[in-house]
Amino acid sequence: MKKRVKGSEAVLLALMQEGCDTIFGYPGGTIIPIYDDLYRYADKIKHILVRHEQGAVHAAEGYARSTGKTGVCMATSGPGATNFVTGIADAKLDSTPIVCISAQVNAEKLGTDFFQEADIIGITLPITKWSHQITSASEICETIAKAFYIARSGKPGPVVISITKNAETELTDFEYDKKELLKEIIKEPAMPDERLINKAAFLINNAEKPLIIAGQGIILSGAEKELAEISGKGNIPVATTLMGLSAIPTSNPMFVGRVGMHGNLAPNAMTQEADVIIAAGMRFSDRVTGNIKGYAPRAKIIHIEIDPSEIDKNVRAYLPLTGDVKAILASIIPQIKTTDRSSWMDFAKKKNKEEFAKIVEPGTTEKGCGEILMGQVIKEISQKSGGKSIIVTDVGQNQMFTARYLSFEKERSWITSGGLGTMGFGLPAAIGAKAGNPHREVIAIIGDGGFQMTMEELGTIMQCHINIKIVLMNNSFLGMVRQWQELFYDKRYSNTELENPDFQEIAQAYGIRHKRVSDCGKLNESIDDMLACKGPYFLEIIVKKEENVFPMVPAGADLNNIILGKTTNDK
Amino acid sequence: MEKKNFTVTAVGKYGLEILNRISGLYLQKNIPVSSLLFTRGENGTGSYRLEVEAPENTMARTILQMKNIVDIKDVNYYTNK
Numbered sequence: 001m002k003k004r005v006k007g008s009e010a011v012l013l014a015l016m017q018e019g020c021d022t023i024f025g026y027p028g029g030t031i032i033p034i035y036d037d038l039y040r041y042a043d044k045i046k047h048i049l050v051r052h053e054q055g056a057v058h059a060a061e062g063y064a065r066s067t068g069k070t071g072v073c074m075a076t077s078g079p080g081a082t083n084f085v086t087g088i089a090d091a092k093l094d095s096t097p098i099v100c101i102s103a104q105v106n107a108e109k110l111g112t113d114f115f116q117e118a119d120i121i122g123i124t125l126p127i128t129k130w131s132h133q134i135t136s137a138s139e140i141c142e143t144i145a146k147a148f149y150i151a152r153s154g155k156p157g158p159v160v161i162s163i164t165k166n167a168e169t170e171l172t173d174f175e176y177d178k179k180e181l182l183k184e185i186i187k188e189p190a191m192p193d194e195r196l197i198n199k200a201a202f203l204i205n206n207a208e209k210p211l212i213i214a215g216q217g218i219i220l221s222g223a224e225k226e227l228a229e230i231s232g233k234g235n236i237p238v239a240t241t242l243m244g245l246s247a248i249p250t251s252n253p254m255f256v257g258r259v260g261m262h263g264n265l266a267p268n269a270m271t272q273e274a275d276v277i278i279a280a281g282m283r284f285s286d287r288v289t290g291n292i293k294g295y296a297p298r299a300k301i302i303h304i305e306i307d308p309s310e311i312d313k314n315v316r317a318y319l320p321l322t323g324d325v326k327a328i329l330a331s332i333i334p335q336i337k338t339t340d341r342s343s344w345m346d347f348a349k350k351k352n353k354e355e356f357a358k359i360v361e362p363g364t365t366e367k368g369c370g371e372i373l374m375g376q377v378i379k380e381i382s383q384k385s386g387g388k389s390i391i392v393t394d395v396g397q398n399q400m401f402t403a404r405y406l407s408f409e410k411e412r413s414w415i416t417s418g419g420l421g422t423m424g425f426g427l428p429a430a431i432g433a434k435a436g437n438p439h440r441e442v443i444a445i446i447g448d449g450g451f452q453m454t455m456e457e458l459g460t461i462m463q464c465h466i467n468i469k470i471v472l473m474n475n476s477f478l479g480m481v482r483q484w485q486e487l488f489y490d491k492r493y494s495n496t497e498l499e500n501p502d503f504q505e506i507a508q509a510y511g512i513r514h515k516r517v518s519d520c521g522k523l524n525e526s527i528d529d530m531l532a533c534k535g536p537y538f539l540e541i542i543v544k545k546e547e548n549v550f551p552m553v554p555a556g557a558d559l560n561n562i563i564l565g566k567t568t569n570d571k
Numbered sequence: 572m573e574k575k576n577f578t579v580t581a582v583g584k585y586g587l588e589i590l591n592r593i594s595g596l597y598l599q600k601n602i603p604v605s606s607l608l609f610t611r612g613e614n615g616t617g618s619y620r621l622e623v624e625a626p627e628n629t630m631a632r633t634i635l636q637m638k639n640i641v642d643i644k645d646v647n648y649y650t651n652k
Binding site for chain 2: 122125126150185312
């Protein structure tokens with residue numbers, strides 16, 4: 001039914017039609033009309049007032065990744081919109097469905113260098129899946145319907161809508177018939193030819209050493225059940241990428257770990273030994289492959305991927321299967337034969353044992369209660385949270401240690417910035433994850449460098465009562481860069497040591513319960529206190545200053561050249 | 572990898588933002604474009620024609636990425652003999 005409304009109200013009504021219940025945003029001059037209507041719709045759409053627009057985008061990402069819905073963020077024109085840019089680039093590389101709405105100056109003033117005018121459409125063209133500038137209220141419904149459809153269909157990604165102020169204030173007929181609005185762009189998902197499905201099943205059934213590498217595509221398409229089924233039926237070991245973590249429970253006996261630069265020894269070694277690799281919803285990033293020429297030399301690669309442009313982009317696929325990974329796995333599963341692959345799994349166990357002895361055991365147990373190790377922190381959190389919490393990390397050593405030592409039992413439990421590696425992502429993304437999952441525990445694990453990039457969002461936590469637990473692993477270093485400087489630049493620590501403020505006083509100022517722990521003997525009870533706290537909590541853990549994440553495949557090296565510790569590198 | 576001259580043709584919605592997305596793709600990949608023709612057709616359609624120089628496999632990948640541009644309907648390319 002048609003309703004005559006102002007453009008600003010039409011925006012909110014359209015968002016509600018798309019199922020949007022939360023907006024992360026920050027008001028300003030040109031977007032006041034929408035905020036004015038938001039005041040009236042406050043019981044229908046929750047608004048989380050961030051402290052910086054970058055935080056709004058990361059929060060929308062955290063919301064989207066943890067719920068499977070499309071995240072929405074909103075800002076004013078000019079600096080409000082340009083502050084979106086890092087978050088949009090992050091969402092593009094990590095295929096996160098978000099709709100970013102920014103206001104714009106009046107259409108007649110466009111291009112006049114008007115106050116707070118920035119060409120956000122032009123600025124974000126290379127980092128968006130789609131974008132559109134609305135200059136008339138009559139375009140609002142179609143644009144928002146398209147934006148949501150495009151953001152979440154196919155390979156998901158960020159969409160930007162810029163809306164001029166006159167479009168916000170003009171009157172328009174609001175009628176939201178989604179079918180009608182999307183009739184020109186809806187596409188049926190592609191599905192590979194049946195012969196290719198049969199060929200994939202044949203390759204898998206005849207493989208002696210098959211390996212599934214599961215990427216975030218599994219999570220995006222909701223194929224976790226199919227992944228466990230094909231693996232269990234065929235006795236096929238499963239490794240994940242960094243972004244694919246939580247696609248399969250770490251307790252699943254077929255899970256062998258994570259591939260890539262700081263991944264586990266077993267899956268990296270298995271990649272080099274495998275005769276068939278089923279790459280499911282992953283894109284063979286350089287962080288996964290190392291030197292492409294030496295990657296998986298014995299394997300026939302079956303690449304299941306929704307985006308045709310990813311096929312053969314980095315690694316040549318023996319059998320490309322383009323389409324939705326859930327549907328493709330479901331069509332392969334009936335043909336999979338149960339095959340004994342115990343000797344192949346024994347290989348994984350042997351490598352895991354080696355990694356445990358050389359890295360895990362010394363990396364998670366500080367004998368004599370000296371300095372606290374990052375691995376130790378994550379192991380404790382993992383045991384206490386039982387793999388059921390949503391874990392959000394920042395970028396750097398905190399991220400890699402968490403990825404290494406954390407257990408997952410539930411899907412959509414792992415949120416990190418993978419492709420862009422955005423420091424400052426963790427805190428706002430955790431806010432978004434909690435907003436989307438009020439009944440799940442959300443723990444943000446952050447380093448002292450990244451924390452200081454977006455720590456203003458403590459204000460959002462305070463004002464909006466966001467009940468998240470913040471674990472700050474403080475080593476007073478930009479730890480990952482320092483690690484590279486130590487290993488590859490003869491310990492020349494150029495500008496990586498940080499002189500930090502008193503984080504306890506900062507948490508105190510924001511009214512957040514807080515604690516600092518530096519004694520290894522008190523780590524356990526400090527984590528218990530944090531998890532027992534009913535509201536937000538800030539736990540600062542002073543960790544060993546110069547600790548390295550191993551294993552490590554040096555950038556551009558073959559996976560065979562994995563470093564297990566400093567001594568290996570010294571040879 | 573030997574570089575060749577290619578003609579690329581794309582059809583889709585008419586719009587400067589689409590032209591920008593196409594040219595941005597070639598800019599990002601550092602593929603030289605010697606000519607670019609952008610024409611408005613009927614019913615809001617647009618056609619885009621580029622003359623470029625690139626290795627064949629780079630070209631094939633770039634064409635797939637062009638096809639990912641939301642408002643592009645079809646893309647073709649051929650070698651100029």
